[in-house]
Amino acid sequence: MIKETKNLKLTGKDLITIGIFSAIYFVINFIFMILGIVPILWILMPGLIALFSGIPFMILSIKVSKPGAVLLMGIITAVIYFITGQFTILILITFSTGCLLSEFVRWITKYTSFRGNVISYIFFSLGMIGSPLPLWIFRDSFITQITEQGMPETYITSIQALASSEMLVVLIIAPVIGAVVGSLITKKMFKKHFVKAGIM
């Protein structure tokens, strides 16, 4: 019996696939970042992103079943944000941890199990919580910083109202729920359309 050893290095085809789906993921990410001007949507942002970017993430996960796909997608998103000056150190930490954990789970589950992909997607989505996180971790310095930058009173008061411990729980739970629901939607879409089209 011939055992097929899979080449785990990223080929040119993989890199291009990663590039294309990173673009789609970045667009979804960006839309919800912009909507994050509204304070409550800012807290829900990681969850909303998780809900909507399930399909590109899963397609990429399955098409490129090799280590590095998710990591590269994260790096590209991070670099584009970095160049436009939107990324703080905290986001960098949470995002890279999320991506690395995601890759690790994919590695362990050998890229084949659906549940493994869902768990890795949960970790990946949790990476974005670093964006509103300064509200809790660096609360006072953050508030003073945005006051200095000239944000209006109403914004500051509504932000402060949302910086409670209940909201912190919401911040962390929302991506998990969003990721799971997003994955289920993706699975349904796969069964309905992609299998018929012969692509998955």
Add this chain to the structure above:
Amino acid sequence: MEQQIRRNFELDPRIELIILMIINVCIFTTNSSRITDIWCVFLAILLFGCGYKKTALKAIIIYVFLLCIQTYIFPIASKIFIMIFSIFVNYTRKIFPCIMIGIFIVKTTTMKKIVLALRKMHVSEKFIIPVSVTIRYFPAIIEEIRNIKDAMKLRKIPILQKIECMIIPLMISAINIADELAAAAVTRGIENPCKKTSLEELHFRPFDFICLLISIGILFTVNIL
């Protein structure tokens, strides 16, 4: 003739990147309005000198407009007006130099030069290929969405199914594009591990150093002001 003039005043992409980061640092470490003023003037002169006169003029007009709103209108405006517009005006005025250098980069630097610059900086191919595909694919996404919207108009699709009918064709077309692009690229030898040659060569010119020095100078005045 005009092409020649533009050529002489192009910036090396690496310098553009450094200037971009300097601008980012300046903007996020200070709130003084003078710094953004200085940057906008410098970048407008740059745009002007490189042949993009109309763009430079438009940028200056928009910036002055934002500044006027901020200094003259906000103190006397009603609370509702402030609430709606202040975030937008404040933020835009603050990151305006970023926008300007972004426009400058987009207008003067082709994808080819950026990839060349990244290769010269010894960035791994594993990063350059996806990044260039991503950037090139952004306008393609918009066009695909437009095409899908047109096709949807031909049929009456209930509102609930509209999202599904947008996303699925987008994904399938993305997969197809990825496959075709990969086939074309592999045929052209993207997987060959040897050093890539290029018709253009990137050198640092005196103009690059002048712009860099001016940018560093502005960065230091941030610390003084």
